[in-house]
Amino acid sequence: MDKKRRIEELDHLKIFSGNANPDLARKICEHLSINLGNAYVGRFPDGEIDLKVNEDVRGADVFLVQPTCAPVNESLTELLIFIDCLKRASAARITAVLPYYGYARKDRKDEGRVPITAKLVANLITTAGADRVLTLDLHAAQIQGFFDIPVDHLLAFPVMMKYFEQLKTEDLVVVTPDVGGIKLARNYSKGLGVKMAIVDKRRVGPEETEVGFIIGEVANKNVIMIDDLIATGGSIAQAAYVLKEKGAREIYVGATHPVFCGSAIEKLSAAPIKEIVITDSIPLSEKARATGDKFKVLSISGLLGDAIMRIHHHESVSSLFV
Structure with missing residues (x-):
């Protein structure tokens, strides 16, 4: 592709961000x-969302980066209003980029x-005017x-x-903190060439779980415990x-x-x-940053950026994982 054609195509590619995670949106733009x-x-005095797109998007391929993270209802409403605004501004295609899909x-x-x-949130996003969705590690794949x-x-x-391979830790075992995460953990155990173990977890309340027993061998092993998200932190802490x-x-x-809510x-x-x-995918809280080196943040900006470019050029996205 010659330089002139690439510039013309990028003129029709536009990336916007709501207030949920603008730093990630900037990193995606830097990558591209x-x-x-x-x-x-912004906000009106009564708290209603005020929004205006300050550049022409007519005929553009627009990607809107907005995870529906805390404050969840604010982030979701911003997403819907932003999509409606882009649709009424005659964007050719609107892709809702949801690094984290709430609800x-x-x-x-x-x-x-x-x-x-x-399902309700899926209906709202579609009705607002999104043409497609780009998301990451859904809590349930059937969504x-x-x-x-x-x-x-x-x-x-x-x-x-890539990060765990660089650790070069020996005697590894991959652990899933609940039965529902077996498929995810299996991917890591296969990728690292190690065995897998399962923590039997039972939910005893909306925010409370109880760990029963462990299936698999973990004695004298270094453990990598894998999950899609951490909310209250109770399950992960108990399993540890x-x-x-x-x-x-x-x-x-x-x-x-x-997610890190409550006393996580x-x-x-x-x-x-x-x-x-x-x-x-979600901005790390100040409280988590203050804990020192215990939390290691990896950026998904390159992954999302590559996917956005492939969608823009009508290329395969699944080939990113081959």
Whole structure:
């Protein structure tokens, strides 16, 4: 591709960001060597969202970076209003880039009289005017099927794997803190060429879990515990204590989304964990930054940037993981 054609195509590629994670959006733009789109996202005196796109997007291929992280309802509403604004400004295509997809825990009716919020949010994003979605490590992979528009589901696996391979730690075992994470943990155990173990976890309340027993050998092993997100930190902390009781040596944790709500930072800081490896899908809180070197943040900006460019050029996204 000659330079003139590339410049013309990049003129039609625009990336914007809401207030949820502008630092990640800037890093994506740096990776692609383009400028972040100019938009104002503020508030009216009564707290309603005020938004204006300050540049022409007519006929453009627009990517809007906005994880629906805390404050969740603010971030989600910003996303919907921003999409509506871009649609009314005649953008040719709008891709909602959701590094973290909130409201994903309720993906089915597991008891009577409860909503399926993961489906509701999918409907809202589609109705607002998004043409496609680019997201990362969904809490449940079947959420892709809740959308009636194309969904590109990325995995943080290549970014995490590169880091764990560099550790060059011997006598490793990959551990999943619950049965639901077996498939994710298997990817890491296969990639690292090590065995896998499972922590049996039972949920005894909305924010409380109980660790039962461990399936697999962890005695005298260095452990990498893998999960898609860390919310309250209770499951990870409890699992770390049990692993230590069973003779595990150093314990590392890898999780894509650092939700870290409530007393999560305190629980994780006190737990026998050497390092917690996370991504910048969600901005790391000041409290977590103040803990020192226990939290290691890996950037997914390159992964998202490469996916955005492939979507823009109508190329395969799945080939990023081959």
